Amino acid sequence: MQPIVKCTAKHVDFFYGDFHALHAIDLDFHQNEVTALIGPSGCGKSTFLRCINRMNDLIPGTRIEGELTLDGEDIYAPGLDVVTLRRRVGMVFQKPNPFPKTIFENVAYGLRVNGIKDKECIAQRVEESLKLAALFDEVKDRIHQSALGLSGGQQQRLCIARALAVEPEVLLMDEPASALDPIATQKIEELIHQLKQRFTIIIVTHNMQQAARVSDRTAFFYMGKLVEVNKTGKIFTKPEKKQTEEYITGRFG
Numbered sequence: 001m002q003p004i005v006k007c008t009a010k011h012v013d014f015f016y017g018d019f020h021a022l023h024a025i026d027l028d029f030h031q032n033e034v035t036a037l038i039g040p041s042g043c044g045k046s047t048f049l050r051c052i053n054r055m056n057d058l059i060p061g062t063r064i065e066g067e068l069t070l071d072g073e074d075i076y077a078p079g080l081d082v083v084t085l086r087r088r089v090g091m092v093f094q095k096p097n098p099f100p101k102t103i104f105e106n107v108a109y110g111l112r113v114n115g116i117k118d119k120e121c122i123a124q125r126v127e128e129s130l131k132l133a134a135l136f137d138e139v140k141d142r143i144h145q146s147a148l149g150l151s152g153g154q155q156q157r158l159c160i161a162r163a164l165a166v167e168p169e170v171l172l173m174d175e176p177a178s179a180l181d182p183i184a185t186q187k188i189e190e191l192i193h194q195l196k197q198r199f200t201i202i203i204v205t206h207n208m209q210q211a212a213r214v215s216d217r218t219a220f221f222y223m224g225k226l227v228e229v230n231k232t233g234k235i236f237t238k239p240e241k242k243q244t245e246e247y248i249t250g251r252f253g
């Protein structure tokens with residue numbers, strides 16, 4: 001079965017002022033697959049990830065060229081509603097960043113921002129999202145207590161629940177487990193595996209074992225360029241490019 005292409009980058013260049021951070025990136029993301037972005041520090045993984053939901057727009061002096069599309073529609077089209085884009089393309093960051101509010105209010109936040117007022121509907125979506133993020137059973141008895149009382153791993157799953165509550169289509173994850181211990185990391189990885197049945201997932205990771213475990217496809221970046229993208233099994237056993245091989249065998253990076 002041919003994969004459905006959810007999101008496409010065509011010849012994307014990105015600049016921080018005069019600094020040319022991304023060079024002619026061509027990359028497709030398939031629906032219901034996990035794509036891992038790997039490469040040494042500073043190669044542009046996070047920059048590229050942030051292009052997809054226009055988070056870089058918030059950084060003054062930046063500029064993008066080329067084309068990025070979601071379901072064939074230009075993400076950078078003039079007049080495009082960025083709030084709607086960010087609802088469709090959710091994001092989870094490296095460090096869990098819950099709001100200093102209750103567990104319930106953290107997850108309800110995006111629903112309220114998107115104008116949903118019906119209390120029953122909000123309560124239902126909060127519960128569903130916590131279940132999807134595999135957190136509900138652990139927090140159901142303290143849902144109206146502060147989110148800051150949760151462990152780091154629980155906080156990160158809460159942030160995932162918060163991102164899922166607005167029913168995104170794509171989930172961007174920027175090193176979502178790098179601040180977590182091995183058990184919490186394993187939970188996040190299992191969760192990613194579950195979530196890909198419903199979402200398109202793009203994950204930046206420094207951890208190559210993690211990329212190998214969670215992703216269907218892996219894209220290797222080096223110095224702002226996409227060196228190689230392929231099925232994860234192929235990248236980790238028989239990469240086509242020498243640079244990829246050197247990186248995955250730990251010869252640099």
Ligand SMILES: Nc1ncnc2c1ncn2[C@@H]1O[C@H](COP(=O)(O)OP(=O)(O)OP(=O)(O)O)[C@@H](O)[C@H]1O
Pocket residue numbers: 016019021039040041042043044045046047048059206
């Ligand atoms: N806000 C910024 N202003 C100027 N340059 C930046 C900014 N953010 C990133 N860069 C530069 O762009 C390049 C790519 O950075 P980016 O954070 O995308 O790399 P990365 O591969 O995600 O790195 P890491 O794995 O260390 O997070 C780096 O040279 C970095 O210094």
